Amino acid sequence: MIPITDESRFVSEAVVAFERAIGVTGVPHGLEQVGNKVFLKFAVGRECPLYDNALFESQIALSEDNPFKGALALAAVKTRTFPGSIEANALLTLLTRSTREVSQGGSSRGYSVPYVPFQKREDHQLAQPATHIVRGRRGVGKSTLIRRATDLLADGSSVVCVLDMQGYSTESGDELTLDVMYDACAGFVREAEILSERVGLKVDVTALKQIVQNIELGALNVKRAPIIIKRALSTLTAATKGNVFLFLDDFHLIDRVSQPHLLHALNGALKGANGWLKVAGLTSLLNVYSPEHREGLQHPGDAQFISLDLTLENPEAAETHLRAILEGFLNAVGYRLTRDVIPDAAFRRLAWANAGVPRDFLQMFARSLEHATRNRHAAVTLSDVNVAIGEFGQQKMDDLQKDARNEAGLLQKVLAKLEDICLVQNRINAFLFRSDDPKEQMLMQILSDLRMVHLINQSITPRKSGERFQAYILDYSMFTGVRRRPNIQEMIPKQLQFRASELRALPKVGPDVLMSAMTETAA
Amino acid sequence: MANGFVSLKGDDHSKVSVDLAVDFPDRASWSQRLAKLYTCRLYADYDNWSDTAANFPLKAGAAISEAEQFIDVVRKYLKDKFKLAL
Numbered sequence: 001m002i003p004i005t006d007e008s009r010f011v012s013e014a015v016v017a018f019e020r021a022i023g024v025t026g027v028p029h030g031l032e033q034v035g036n037k038v039f040l041k042f043a044v045g046r047e048c049p050l051y052d053n054a055l056f057e058s059q060i061a062l063s064e065d066n067p068f069k070g071a072l073a074l075a076a077v078k079t080r081t082f083p084g085s086i087e088a089n090a091l092l093t094l095l096t097r098s099t100r101e102v103s104q105g106g107s108s109r110g111y112s113v114p115y116v117p118f119q120k121r122e123d124h125q126l127a128q129p130a131t132h133i134v135r136g137r138r139g140v141g142k143s144t145l146i147r148r149a150t151d152l153l154a155d156g157s158s159v160v161c162v163l164d165m166q167g168y169s170t171e172s173g174d175e176l177t178l179d180v181m182y183d184a185c186a187g188f189v190r191e192a193e194i195l196s197e198r199v200g201l202k203v204d205v206t207a208l209k210q211i212v213q214n215i216e217l218g219a220l221n222v223k224r225a226p227i228i229i230k231r232a233l234s235t236l237t238a239a240t241k242g243n244v245f246l247f248l249d250d251f252h253l254i255d256r257v258s259q260p261h262l263l264h265a266l267n268g269a270l271k272g273a274n275g276w277l278k279v280a281g282l283t284s285l286l287n288v289y290s291p292e293h294r295e296g297l298q299h300p301g302d303a304q305f306i307s308l309d310l311t312l313e314n315p316e317a318a319e320t321h322l323r324a325i326l327e328g329f330l331n332a333v334g335y336r337l338t339r340d341v342i343p344d345a346a347f348r349r350l351a352w353a354n355a356g357v358p359r360d361f362l363q364m365f366a367r368s369l370e371h372a373t374r375n376r377h378a379a380v381t382l383s384d385v386n387v388a389i390g391e392f393g394q395q396k397m398d399d400l401q402k403d404a405r406n407e408a409g410l411l412q413k414v415l416a417k418l419e420d421i422c423l424v425q426n427r428i429n430a431f432l433f434r435s436d437d438p439k440e441q442m443l444m445q446i447l448s449d450l451r452m453v454h455l456i457n458q459s460i461t462p463r464k465s466g467e468r469f470q471a472y473i474l475d476y477s478m479f480t481g482v483r484r485r486p487n488i489q490e491m492i493p494k495q496l497q498f499r500a501s502e503l504r505a506l507p508k509v510g511p512d513v514l515m516s517a518m519t520e521t522a523a
Numbered sequence: 524m525a526n527g528f529v530s531l532k533g534d535d536h537s538k539v540s541v542d543l544a545v546d547f548p549d550r551a552s553w554s555q556r557l558a559k560l561y562t563c564r565l566y567a568d569y570d571n572w573s574d575t576a577a578n579f580p581l582k583a584g585a586a587i588s589e590a591e592q593f594i595d596v597v598r599k600y601l602k603d604k605f606k607l608a609l
Contacts, residue, residue: 034578035565037537049552056551059541070537073558073580 014040014068017061021054021110023093024086032075040068045079045087048334050094053111082341082379083372087333094332095366099359113332115148116324122306126278127152129243131267133288133297134280136308137449138399139359142280145308146247149278157242159195161187162249165281169253174222176258177265181225182215184246184266185232192236203239207232226268230275237274244275252281252403259287260296267297277303282403284445310356312456312473316496318356319348325358326365342368342380349382352492353389353476355454364388390481397477400450407446413517414443415452415478418509422474423485426507429476430491432462432469433509440514444472451475456491462504471503536561546604548596556589 011031019025028043044051055072062069079085098113117123118141126132126149134142150160161184168176189205189212196203211229214220220228233244246266254262267277279288279297288303289296297303310318326347327337335341342350342365350368354361365380367388372380401408422431435441447453457471479485491498491506540558543550559580566579581589601607 034562035569037565039562047555052555053551055558056540056554059554070539070541070558070561073562074555 010062010066010068011040013066014058014062014072017058018042018054018072021057022050022090023097024089027086028077030075037071038067039071039073041073041075043075043077045085046076046334047074048087048332050090050111050332050334057110081377082335083369083377087335088369088373091329091333092366092369094329095362098329099362099366111332113328115144115151116321116328118145118308118310118321122308123148123152125306129274129276131270131277131297131303132279132306133286133299133303134278134306134308135283135286137357137451138282138403139357139451140308140310141358142308143249144358145306146249146278146280150245150247153245157195157199157240158245159188159191159236159240159242160245160247161191162247163187165248165250166253169255172255172258173261176254177222177262178215178220178225180248180262180266181229181269182212185212185215185229188233188236188244192240195240195242201240203236205236207235222265226265229269230271230273233270233273233275242274244270244273245278246270246275247278247280249280251279252285256285256287260290260293263288263297264295267302279303282446282449283307283309284442284449285403312352312355312454313458315352315356315493319351322351322354322356322358322361323347325362329362340379343382346380346382346385349385349389353385355451355473355475357451360392360451364392367391386480389476390484393475393477393481393483396451396475400452403450404446407443410518410521411443411447411450411452413521414447414514417513417517418453418474419478421507421509421513423479423488427487428489428491428507429479430456430471430473430506431509432460432471432503432506434467434469435511435514437511437514439518440511443514444470448472452478456498457503460500460503462506462508469508471498471506536564544600547600553593553596557593560586560589560593 011029015027015029019027030041030043032039032041042051051074055074059069059072079087082088094111094113097110115123122134123145126134126145134145136142146162150162153160163180163183168179171179185208189208192203192205192208195201208229211220211225211232215225237244248266251259263277263279269275270277277297279286287296289298299305310321312318323337330337330341337347346368350361350365354364364385365388368380368384371377371384371387375384377384400411404411418431422428433444435444444453448455452475453472454475455470456473459468460471461468473491477483479488491502539561540554543554543557547553562580563586566575570578579586598609601609
């Protein structure tokens with residue numbers, strides 16, 4: 001027999017551990033006599049991998065004298081609807097934890113949903129000893145891909161360092177270069193020591209430690225830094241018989257002019273020492289090579305591109321990818337992607353409105369689920385999705401301010417022009433765009449990267465042959481929710497692709513529109 | 524062995540779901556599957572009456588199948604990691 005006071009302490013310890021692991025509080029529980037042993041059972045809707053993991057992690061965390069160590073179990077209690085279930089609540093926490101924009105640091109504690117690969121095994125490609133530039137829109141899965149690649153490299157003899165570049169976004173020039181080199185070398189030292197312990201290999205990191213110290217003391221000349229680091233890394237990789245990988249996530253946040261210079265210095269430190277750079281960022285805000293200074297990474301000589309975008313140009317592929325991702329999350333809490341969770345029409349609306357961007361899609365699904373729970377709906381309905389889409393607009397505008405600080409004013413002007421032409425004058429959410437000016441093309445690409453417009457067709461010829469346009473839709477946040485405009489015709493493919501006749505009829509946006517926005521901003 | 528001990532106090536059964544080796548395949552999942560087998564064993568030994576049959580988390584056939592699968596996984600694990608053939 002356990003004394004009553006001790007028993008409540010032991011129960012409390014176990015309940016706190018379990019609830020923390022699944023991210024839900026107030027899970028009903030009770031004691032049950034099983035043979036000669038008392039079990040603590042949690043009343044949940046159904047068994048699932050998330051609970052398996054939570055029970056296991058909780059039991060390991062319990063103090064040694066806790067009698068429920070090895071005596072925690074689940075008791076399945078039928079739930080009426082998915083939105084009202086404990087599993088839906090646990091899923092919301094899992095979605096929040098999983099959609100944080102983090103690649104740096106070790107694997108986070110807690111359950112992680114199995115990775116859903118893209119179509120070309122980009123994760124294995126990124127884990128290869130080669131220099132890569134990973135490009136894609138915001139939220140498309142660049143940081144997730146980096147985490148996956150580092151997981152693949154974890155068991156081998158590689159030394160891996162991941163740097164989130166946001167911390168360096170206010171720096172430039174030599175200060176930036178030395179700070180990044182300092183953190184990279186300190187990271188290599190830390191990881192080499194872990195590797196050394198794991199495989200029982202003696203690895204000398206004295207030279208790298210000395211570099212770190214010299215940078216700290218201001219005793220390392222920035223021009224000599226690459227060659228000195230290269231020598232130290234050559235010694236390291238010769239000892240490990242492996243490779244060194246430096247991942248730079250959100251590299252587009254670095255001062256645009258400084259980007260090629262920094263990459264030039266880092267590549268100089270790694271190249272020829274079995275060291276490889278992996279750079280990830282928004283397509284249009286990356287500036288990896290400066291022809292003027294002949295600095296940076298040149299494609300394809302120095303680096304290969306890995307593009308992650310699954311756009312609405314191929315709605316079926318984008319939808320299939322999102323379906324697989326959501327299925328993975330639902331499986332974690334014991335559910336399948338069926339109409340009891342979200343009817344097909346609501347799912348397709350969610351996938352289309354998020355233009356195939358996984359993080360947006362998951363975050364908006366989470367918000368839709370919250371609405372469904374609050375409104376006591378039997379499943380996530382189309383109206384829950386519509387409300388969530390409208391609420392999401394402000395976040396995208398915030399992203400625009402954060403990612404494109406220097407050009408935010410111009411981008412907002414362009415958006416206002418597009419809004420007027422599409423939503424006010426033509427009452428439709430799509431347009432055709434054509435420009436031969438690289439700056440204007442870049443503007444549209446930035447808006448696409450920031451998910452304010454979405455490409456639906458790369459090449460359409462509405463008038464005379466040879467005059468090619470791109471077709472875009474405006475993001476749903478521009479005409480739903482708080483910015484709701486009634487009676488807007490939505491471009492949604494009736495089949496798997498749009499018909500050419502539908503696209504040809506869209507309003508046209510020419511160079512004059514963007515030019516006037518640029519002029520207004522300059523004034 | 525990855526992890527082993529002998530206990531004569533009868534408290535060793537509950538450890539089976541907690542003390543699986545760190546690199547044991549599907550560790551969290553097997554932890555719960557073993558906990559269910561342990562529950563079956565407790566009911567079978569102490570509460571095996573006609574009116575308690577519904578308490579068993581697994582039917583007899585399923586429990587045997589689970590145990591056999593676990594033995595297969597353990598065999599493979601020991602063979603792969605320690606070159607031990609059982």
